[in-house]
Amino acid sequence: MAIRSGSSGPLVAVVVFVILTVLSLSTAIYFFTEKNKSEASAMKSEAALSAVVPSGYLDQEPGSTIRQAAEGEHKSVVEYLIAKNAAVATAISDETSIDAAGVRSALGLKAEENAKQAINAARRSVTDAQSKTAEQIKVVEQVTAQMAAVQAEADEKVKNADNKVVQLTAEIAPYRESTEREYASIGKLKEELIQAREEAKSEYANQIAEEKNKQASLVAANQGLTGRVNELQRQLDQFRLKPSDPSLLVDGRILDLATAKDQVYISLGSKDRVRPGMTFEVYPDASAIMYDPKTDRQTPGYASIEIIKVSDTTSTARVTRKSPRKSISKGDVLANAVYSPTYQYKFLVHGKFDVDNDGKVTDGETDYIRAKIRDWGGIVIEGEEITPDVDFVVIGSVPSKPQLRSVGEDDAAYAASLAASRSYDSYLALVNAASTAQIPILNWNRFQILTGAAER
Numbered sequence: 001m002a003i004r005s006g007s008s009g010p011l012v013a014v015v016v017f018v019i020l021t022v023l024s025l026s027t028a029i030y031f032f033t034e035k036n037k038s039e040a041s042a043m044k045s046e047a048a049l050s051a052v053v054p055s056g057y058l059d060q061e062p063g064s065t066i067r068q069a070a071e072g073e074h075k076s077v078v079e080y081l082i083a084k085n086a087a088v089a090t091a092i093s094d095e096t097s098i099d100a101a102g103v104r105s106a107l108g109l110k111a112e113e114n115a116k117q118a119i120n121a122a123r124r125s126v127t128d129a130q131s132k133t134a135e136q137i138k139v140v141e142q143v144t145a146q147m148a149a150v151q152a153e154a155d156e157k158v159k160n161a162d163n164k165v166v167q168l169t170a171e172i173a174p175y176r177e178s179t180e181r182e183y184a185s186i187g188k189l190k191e192e193l194i195q196a197r198e199e200a201k202s203e204y205a206n207q208i209a210e211e212k213n214k215q216a217s218l219v220a221a222n223q224g225l226t227g228r229v230n231e232l233q234r235q236l237d238q239f240r241l242k243p244s245d246p247s248l249l250v251d252g253r254i255l256d257l258a259t260a261k262d263q264v265y266i267s268l269g270s271k272d273r274v275r276p277g278m279t280f281e282v283y284p285d286a287s288a289i290m291y292d293p294k295t296d297r298q299t300p301g302y303a304s305i306e307i308i309k310v311s312d313t314t315s316t317a318r319v320t321r322k323s324p325r326k327s328i329s330k331g332d333v334l335a336n337a338v339y340s341p342t343y344q345y346k347f348l349v350h351g352k353f354d355v356d357n358d359g360k361v362t363d364g365e366t367d368y369i370r371a372k373i374r375d376w377g378g379i380v381i382e383g384e385e386i387t388p389d390v391d392f393v394v395i396g397s398v399p400s401k402p403q404l405r406s407v408g409e410d411d412a413a414y415a416a417s418l419a420a421s422r423s424y425d426s427y428l429a430l431v432n433a434a435s436t437a438q439i440p441i442l443n444w445n446r447f448q449i450l451t452g453a454a455e456r
Contacts, residue, residue: 249289252334262319269313272341273377278307280334338376346379351396361397386433393434
């Protein structure tokens with residue numbers, strides 16, 4: 001046992017030594033390999049760090065200050081700078097990451113302007129605005145003070161006005177009762193007026209119905225009398241002048257020319273019912289008097305004369321119109337559609353006339369024509385209806401066709417329109433009746449021509 005232990009000791013030692021040597025070698029190889037890896041990693045890290053921060057930058061200003069600030073917040077320099085950049089970006093815009101171009105765009109900076117300049121300019125603008133605002137506030141305060149003074153003055157005036165109203169109310173109180181009584185009386189009168197208006201409407205409606213009935217009766221009567229008028233016309237023709245013989249239209253003749261200029265002597269006198277002022281047309285002979293038996297119209301002569309002096313059988317007349325191509329001679333014949341030395345023509349004068357050509361028709365001018373007819377020996381028929389003994393109808397201006405108002409409108413306007421409508425219907429009825437009876441119709445112009453009264 002002792003010999004076996006003593007002989008194996010060196011071997012064990014050798015084995016242990018070999019094992020330790022191998023382990024040491026392995027450990028040395030492992031640590032050498034790890035060292036190389038660490039050095040490579042360190043070199044790589046230094047290269048990466050150099051790409052971010054230059055070598056030695058963090059050991060001098062301003063890098064050392066940044067590094068110390070990062071260490072104070074327990075952050076790496078990169079983490080510290082990223083956090084600071086995010087804070088600045090958030091303060092400038094809503095983004096957490098922004099570059100210099102984004103900062104300029106967010107702040108609206110000009111190309112040559114930095115943020116400090118822009119902020120200073122904005123501050124100056126704000127200061128100017130505050131100064132102007134202060135001035136405006138002073139103006140507003142002044143205006144407010146003025147408005148307060150005006151309001152106080154207005155309040156005083158309102159108070160005075162209220163006092164005056166109270167005073168006037170007390171003064172007019174005694175008259176109020178009488179005014180209310182008058183209002184009541186006016187209301188009663190208004191009711192009476194409305195009642196009277198309704199009665200007038202009813203009366204006008206009845207009148208219209210009555211007029212329509214009369215018109216229908218007249219139309220029927222006119223149709224029934226047409227044949228009778230024609231028969232009476234044939235009977236009357238034997239008493240009228242026969243226009244087929246022009247010599248029967250001659251009323252007188254030119255006896256001689258007076259010594260006074262434009263004066264002549266004629267063969268008619270007071271015995272022939274000639275009066276001063278009467279007029280005649282002058283023709284060279286009876287054949288020159290052109291006559292239409294359908295209309296009883298004759299053409300004007302080449303001259304016109306007016307009686308100025310009357311004797312028993314002769315008269316003196318002045319020439320009022322003459323033709324430049326023919327002179328008045330002895331033996332020339334005279335004619336007047338109204339006048340006849342042996343027969344008195346009957347005239348129906350209807351309507352209103354404009355004798356003086358002033359654009360206005362009046363009853364006075366109608367009376368003037370009636371007086372002229374009487375002066376020239378004619379007879380004026382009274383009334384507005386055609387009778388068998390009427391020789392001529394002298395018609396006035398055509399009345400305008402009225403627009404008949406309704407009964408519910410103004411009473412005066414309704415009455416005026418009703419009267420105008422009746423006048424218009426009467427005018428048309430008379431013209432139609434005269435045309436049916438073949439009675440000559442003369443207007444004012446034609447009347448002047450056929451009597452020699454027109455000065456042309």
